[in-house]
Amino acid sequence: MANIDVDKVRFSPVRLREGYDISEVDDHLDLVKQTLDALDRAVLEGAPVPGSLPAPRFRPVRLREGYDMGEVDAFLAEVATEEARLRGRAGRGITPSTTPQTDPVVDPSAPAEVVDVSAPAQPYAAPDGSAYPEVIRKGSSGAGLAIVAALIAVALVIAVVALL
Known part of the structure; x- marks a missing residue:
């Protein structure tokens, strides 16, 4: 689904x-x-x-x-x-x-x-x-985190400029 x-x-x-x-x-x-x-x-x-x-x-x-x-x-x-x-x-x-799925976060022994x-x-x-x-996926590398930080910085700059 x-x-x-x-x-x-x-x-x-x-x-x-x-x-x-x-x-x-x-x-x-x-x-x-x-x-x-x-x-x-x-x-x-x-x-x-x-x-x-x-x-x-x-x-x-x-x-x-x-x-x-x-x-x-x-x-x-x-x-x-x-x-x-x-x-x-x-x-x-x-x-x-058709079998119930287990949550691997809750049950670490569950198969991935x-x-x-x-x-x-x-x-x-x-x-x-x-x-x-592309959307940055959860668990991305340090480079992905740097991209997220850069996007947040850009969003903040845009927000400040929009308020002016």
């Missing part, structure tokens, strides 16, 4: 700085939900695997309400990763176990789940055509 609940995602509205057009993002989220649901059916029931999500192209808006671009981009990177994970499971016909991460997720394209970076 998809690890992302599209119905519960909320983005911060922005008005005085550039954001993504709300209706375009909402329309794309509907397509994301349909695709992830279809991939769930493909994994669980052997249903046909749906086509890939198209790379979204959101119109930037300014001086009217839009969604925070960074939040939308980060969420779409998570969606791309989850879509690739589900496609890998559906493509190999891997179905969930083998997940194929060799199929890279397709990154979403930015409005300028460049690719957004």
